[in-house]
Amino acid sequence: MMNFDLRKKPRLAESLIQTLLFLAGILSIFTTLAIVYELGKEALLFFNNPDVTFVKFFSGTKWQPSIGNYGIWALVSATLTTSFIAIFISLPLGLAVAIYLSEYASLRVRSILKPILEVLAGIPTVVYGYFALLFVTPILQNIFGESIQVYNMLSAGLVMGIMILPLISSMSEDALSAVPRSLREAAFAMGATKVETSLQVVLPAALSGIGAALIVGISRAVGETMIVAIASGAGPNFTFNPIQAAETMTGHIARISGGDLSYNSIDYTSLFAIALMLFLVTLVLNLISQWVVNRFRERYE
Amino acid sequence: MQNHFPENEAFYKALSKRYGIATVWQILFLSALLLAILSLTALIYNVIDGAFGYIAYEYKNDPSEFTSTPINELTKEELLTILKNNLSTGAYKKLDNEQAMSTRSQADLLNLFLERLIQIDTKQTWSMTESILKGEKIRQETKTNYPEARIEFRSWLTPQFLVSPMSSKAEFAGVRTAVLGSLWLVGIAIAFALPIGTGAAVYLQEYAPKNWLTSIIQTNINNLAGVPSIVYGMLGLAVFVRWLEPFTSGSMFGITDTNGRTILSAGLTMGILVLPLIIINAQEAIKAVPDSLRQASFGVGATRWQTVWHHVLPNALPGILTGSILALSRALGETAPLIVVGASTFISVDPDGPFSKFTALPIQIYQWTTRAQSEFHAIAASGIIVLLVLLLTLNATAILLRNRFKQKY
Known part of the structure; x- marks a missing residue:
């Protein structure tokens, strides 16, 4: 008589493969832990330095580590200014593009326009930096005269806005197209025009998704490096005046680490303190936006 | 009863x-x-505009000091003799070591002649638009300002530009070292990130139980995709350049002349950077494989891994590859992490392995853009065209791949 054993057999190879796959999955957690640990360790060394205090770090407006000035605001001011300009440009434009694509454009027009926006999103940021320094700045100087410095936050911010535009428009478009058709049809049935429907019915319904796009946009602007490193200026400067040169947090890290740094010097550890701040700010922004998107998705499904 | 609805004229006016x-x-x-x-x-106009245009230059040494033939009519043999007679023995030997002089092309030798012996001194350059619209004015200006200068319309993007190594003179600089460096970097990054990323995606889609750990991993991957690239640079600096220096510098393998700032460190940093992108794309591709395939496979008694290996992965492969190519093009354009990890500012020898110092195309573009002289802006523009063409090719491949293998279930 044949004897079949139908119970599940332990298979060594299967469990081995499963373990390997699990390790690949868990590696991302280690990446995050490594970022927190390495940045935190060096930042701690920085804050343990007798010259550095938390109060000075978070309230000072001068950043000159070599002579004992550790005021992060000298860098934060530029990050805030450039990011603000970028969002000021990319939010309205991106939103308008999204509304046009999702509410007005025919399928054919969309299939032509979307790849163009994708090209815009795929251009390396160093190319945008070139564009900011050698195209936008000269144009600004032609319009507003020589009061605009060669390196200035305005042109870096404007170009950063162009860079972020496709991100905001594609995320907003997703949010707009997730709004059910029935809402639009109800509005049309009441005699509303297309614009009235788009702006007063669809847009409010998609507001949380657009909020998420805005937050991701801010996080991208804060973390962007090459455009500001090339076009915004090379030297910390506490100012919110966009026509002046000033160095952002990211630009500062890029410039200082570009030279040969000796490990454990105050310059070296201070960069990690700045990077840790950057990481935490973008982390919080990304978490908020994910939370918003998830909540939003639940509502219409 | 009062009617609030506007009527007739008022209605049409409002409408x-x-x-x-x-x-x-x-x-x-x-x-x-x-x-x-x-x-x-x-x-795009700005970039193309910068890569072509008039250039006004002077010869530091008169060509007649070396030869009586006009420069453009010099043959390979004549050039070889001139170079041999006029270059110092050390310099000639060094060039010969890089590439045997007799095997070099006439254009290459002519460039060496111009670069090393005559020595071009660029006075001014103009953009394409200026050159076309104000050609006559530019010629006159040059005549008054630099009476000695020659003026010609120059394309900065030449075959020579593609194959020449880095040089301190913009007129002779090329992108060969940088392109090779970029290819090495991207190769290492993808060799690291593709298997791990696909593995992680398979785990999350096919194996992972629905519990808190899985949702933490998933949230974490989405977050990593949004971490600024310069932060990855800092991570690479701390981990690969510093902590793993014995490994990444190659001293473990008997290579002694480098520190941790090598191609390997930079490539691994790039790998970590594109990993979340690859995972997310691979997950989408695996998600698109219909469940009926899995169930059919389980139904005939296949194990989970057999199902994944023989049915899920082959069907998801085009999607995974498309995602990887997109990740690759992201890695190709990244600049900030490379600066932090320590790209060399000047390097004219080709990278010869994972433990050599490196530069990359975007790094060169960055350095040329930040130089004050306009001739460096011109080669930055040419470098950008090379980079954009590379990226365009990659993306076109991805789109072709996606369309060719698109399966309808």
């Missing part, structure tokens, strides 16, 4: 006003779109 407003808004939406397209056009 046409509403339509007027509607048109205004529609024009606004459309102009935002046009503005975006215009920016893209301006950017």
Whole structure:
């Protein structure tokens, strides 16, 4: 008589493969832990330095580590200014593009326009930096005269806005197209025009998704490096005046680490303190936006 | 009873006003779109504009000191003799070591002649638009300002530019070292990130139980995709360059002349950077494989891994590859992490392995852009064209792949 054993057999190879796959999955957690640990360790060394205090770090407006000035605001001011300009440009434009694509454009027009926006999103940021320094700045100087410095936050911010535009428009478009058709049809049935429907019915319904796009946009602007490193200026400067040169947090890290740094010097550890701040700010922004998107998705499904 | 609804004339007046407003808004939406397209056009125009144009230069040494033949008519043999007679023995030997002189092309030798012996001194350069619109004025200006200078229309993007190594003179600099460095970097990054990323995606889609750990991993991957690239640079600096220096510098393998700032460190940093992108794309590709395939496979008694290996992965492969190519093009354009990890500022020898010092195309573009002299801006523009063409090729491949293997279930 044949004897079949139908119970599940332990298979060594299967469990081995499963373990390997699990390790690949868990590696991302280690990446995050490594970022927190390495940045935190060096930042701690920085804050343990007798010259550095938390109060000075978070309230000072001068950043000159070599002579004992550790005021992060000298860098934060530029990050805030450039990011603000970028969002000021990319939010309205991106939103308008999204509304046009999702509410007005025919399928054919969309299939032509979307790849163009994708090209815009795929251009390396160093190319945008070139564009900011050698195209936008000269144009600004032609319009507003020589009061605009060669390196200035305005042109870096404007170009950063162009860079972020496709991100905001594609995320907003997703949010707009997730709004059910029935809402639009109800509005049309009441005699509303297309614009009235788009702006007063669809847009409010998609507001949380657009909020998420805005937050991701801010996080991208804060973390962007090459455009500001090339076009915004090379030297910390506490100012919110966009026509002046000033160095952002990211630009500062890029410039200082570009030279040969000796490990454990105050310059070296201070960069990690700045990077840790950057990481935490973008982390919080990304978490908020994910939370918003998830909540939003639940509502219409 | 009072009627609040506007009637007749009032109604039509209000209606046409509403339509007027509607048109205004529609024009606004459309102009935002046009503005975006215009920016893209301006950017491309700006780059092309910079890569061609008039150049005014002087010879530091007169060609007649070396030969009586006009420069353009010199043959390979004549050039070889001139170089051999006039270059110092050490310099000649060094060049011969890089590439045997007799095997070099005439254009290459001519460049060496111009670079090393005659020594071109660029006085001024102009953009393409200026050169076309104000050609006559430029010639006159040059005549008054630099009476000795020659002027010619130059394309900075030449075959020579593609194959020449880095040089301190913009007129002779090329992108060969940088392109090779970029290829090495991207190769290492993808060799590291593709297997791990696919593995992680398979785990999350096919194996992972629905519990808190899985949702933490998933959230974490989404977050990592949004971490600024310069932070990855800092991570690479701390982990690969410093902590793993014995490994990444190659001293473990008997290579002694480098520190941790090698191709390997940079490539691994890039790998970590694109890992979340690859995972997310691979997950989408695996998600698109219909469940019926899995169930059929389980139904005939296949194990989970057999199902994944023989049915899920082959069907998801085009999607995974498309995602990887997109990740690759992201890695190709990244600059900031490379600066932090320590790309060399000047390097003229080809990278010869994972433990050599490196530079990359975007790094070169960055350095050339930040130089003050306009001739460096011209080669930055040419470098950008090379980079954009590479990226375009990659993306076109991805799109072709996606369309070719698109399966309808």
